[in-house]
Amino acid sequence: MPKFSEVIGQESVHRLLEGALERDRLPHAYIFHGSPGVGKTTTAFALAQRLNCLEATQGDPCGACSPCRKYERLQHPDLHWHFPMPASVKGGKRAEEIRKQLDERLEPGIFRFHFSTAASIAIGRDKDTRAGSVAELRHQAGMHSVEARTKVFVISEADRMTDAAANSLLKILEEPRPGNLLILCTSNPGALLDTILSRCQALRFRDLTEDEIVALLQEKLAEPPSKKEAQLAAALAQGSLSRATGLVEEEVVEQRDRAVRFLNLLPDSPESHLAVADLVAMKDRVLIERLFDFGDLWLGDVLRVLAGSSVPLANRDAEALVREHARSLTIPEIKRRMAVLKEARRALRGNVYLPLILRDVIEKLHDRTAIPVG
């Protein structure tokens, strides 16, 4: 695990936390928000170590005392990590899943969550759903600690708590007890309940720069990408290291090209039926969501060209094609298509029947007044 000061690119957050530590004025709950993969959960874990190091009074934890070593291996009994899990992961499998994710974080390289979009953080009333749930969190928060001065509860993707779970968390936020620190990490703070937002101190994690992402990709990945691949991934990742890593691993150019082809499918054409069948067969909602993301990004670039913006294009490697598309589309039409993709993404997360979403999107994306391109 990286130490407190080693989290890349979040110097201002680090300074704020360090200041709070020095003055011993840590709040009872934080919201760490920012793009996926900019170091929110990593910072939360590092803060837990720093808080409970036996030696550190300033700066980084010592790394040598017994608590430090337990945090470093993510083996500390007073560090609790909660993240969304699909309902199909039940009973003892949930503890195994948490351990698996913890172990993956410890491996060299860049850690990425890979949960289905249907996963959530549940309240966990029964044995089957208890591990990693909010009920478990409340139990632990209501007990004295095992070893640590401060028990730290990290909730990743906190916006994916079910309403019942979020409400059940409120009581801890309303009646905080010394010895507990809650850290809610999210890339979508707007989706949290107002009652939760108002009871936590929010810290914004900035997006990583393209240069930072390129450097990290080349330095940390076991199979480092070429400079060109890394740059394209970084440009497309919008400041998120996780997204960039995913792109590098999953052949970014090919995925982008598929998305562009998808945008231009004719409804009811043989190609469109084939594309829908292919996508449905993959049964991977995350991949399809990414397809929509790429489509969105592409339309954004087309919009930029039309508006004469000087911001560099995300798809700068395919600038000629972007410009070609720009010639055949109008600004209102692009906005309409982006809205169609947004709606489709919501349907995807809402677990709507997949072929229906895809056919609907293809139908709506098509503008019969436009000149076919691509």
Place this chain on the structure above:
Amino acid sequence: MKFSISQAALQDLLQVVVSAVPTKSTLPILSNILVEADREGLTMVSTDLDLSIKTRGEAQVDREGSITIPAKRIGEIVRELKPDTEIKVSVSGTKVKMNYGHGSSTIIGLDPEDFPQLPQIDAEKMVSLPTDVFERAVKRSAYAVSSDETRQMLTGVLFQLQGNMLNLVSTDGHRLAKAAFQGDFKGLEGRDLIIPPKALNQVVRLASGNPKVNLTVSRNFAVFEVGTTTVFSRLIDGNFPNYEQVIPKENPHRFHLDKEEFMGAIRRVSVLSDHVTRQIKLALKPERVELSVSTADVGEGQEALPVDYTGSEIAVGYNASYLLEALRTIPSNKIEMRLNTPTSPGILVPAEQEKEEDLLCLVMPLRLPDA
């Protein structure tokens, strides 16, 4: 680390600690037992974080050291060996090699450094209770704890140490049990501990055959010492509600009953009660108390018991299960019931308290449909 021990002795040690080993945990090391060898013998520790058990036993130790061994695996191997088998254990790195009879096995353990640390015990601040008193204390209080985790402090038993009194109190909001014991509790006066019943039941299980239970507090744990075994229970954080407020001082309508007869009558009458509320009605009249039940679509029943009561008439509704559970913990065969109004708590006490003991059961009434 190197030691040898007989199968019987090792089996005994394992059996003591194995009950605290969790089946699944996010910390893999908790599936292991910490084994420490020093000049005086072996120490074994297991924990599920809420409850930890530590025990000591004799062994021939040739080289000191510590290791954690998967509880399930070592348990299964040892169980299959004959009691008089000599087991020689040697550890190098995380490999635990066991030699026995004509066989041997090597289990991969984990670095003991990751094992949760248990607090040091301060022997000065230890108080002691006879085992039978401790068992009685647990039996008379633990039944009334709440299972509702939204009020976590009620899911434990309050141990309140006041001078020469130890009060055990538990409540779930519908009933309350309070058992007070006299003794010498110097060193821990003024402490209020909220202890989960799971740990108390473990202590009762381990205490059988030992004359006394020692209790102390260390860091965030209640520590119970029984012979060579120590049970650490993580304490519930929070303030127990002020229970004294709930216990009425004056309940003027008092009468005595034979416990077994009373329980029998409640059981018979409650057969026809609503299966959720379990409501029965107690109508107190001069010289007798009438138990009755009337549930729509089920039926009705009544039974009268003679009592030594001369005051005014009063009728109160109760949950039959709560009454039975409370009565079951009262040791004497004569009980005293104290009532006030149909909406204020009723109290059950033994007609004669046991020596150095003060037991009280409180049950909240149910509102009667016609009241």
